Amino acid sequence: DVKVTQSSRYLVKRTGEKVFLECVQDMDHENMFWYRQDPGLGLRLIYFSYDVKMKEKGDIPEGYSVSREKKERFSLILESASTNQTSMYLCASSFGHRLDTQYFGPGTRLTVL
């Protein structure tokens, strides 16, 4: 059974803080993704990675960076959190083929005050 875990379910941070969101998958998937979910906007892709140390910008990368030092772990970094980054953050992973299913973690609800 595929398992994607995220380090926190709820997080509250202050404006300007550096924030780390961690994601771990146990299925040896090549691809990993970070999305944010906002009402009416659905899921929007922030960054994705198709291999260790490889990353590509998604649709809304501004204000975010990522790190993938190990195949199973993909981190999302908010260098200086802002209130407009308050959102639900979802991590996903999949095998490398374009039609492979993405499996999602439970999400992290981040509030930036």
Next chain:
Amino acid sequence: DQQVKQNSPSLSVQEGRISILNCDYTNSMFDYFLWYKKYPAEGPTFLISISSIKDKNEDGRFTVFLNKSAKHLSLHIVPSQPGDSAVYFCAASRKGAAGNKLTFGGGTRVLVKP
């Protein structure tokens, strides 16, 4: 500009009746479409997909229809059950996209009343 749109933010249906969820897309390069279902406090889970070479795909109570000329797809749930109450996201994959990058719609919240 949203390339995948779900114009109905919510839908309420009686148990046992049909639920019809709609999705429109603008990018003609999309050739693979998926529906994901999301319960509160959980991540989305894959429900059903369809390739652009087909116009219908069925899996139990769930059927997805694709109309390429109209750039429109729909998900039918028959019969609807209370456990189907969730948010449903339509997603699309583009030919030539790196990895398996998906573009999602805004979601439709379905409430099935007992």
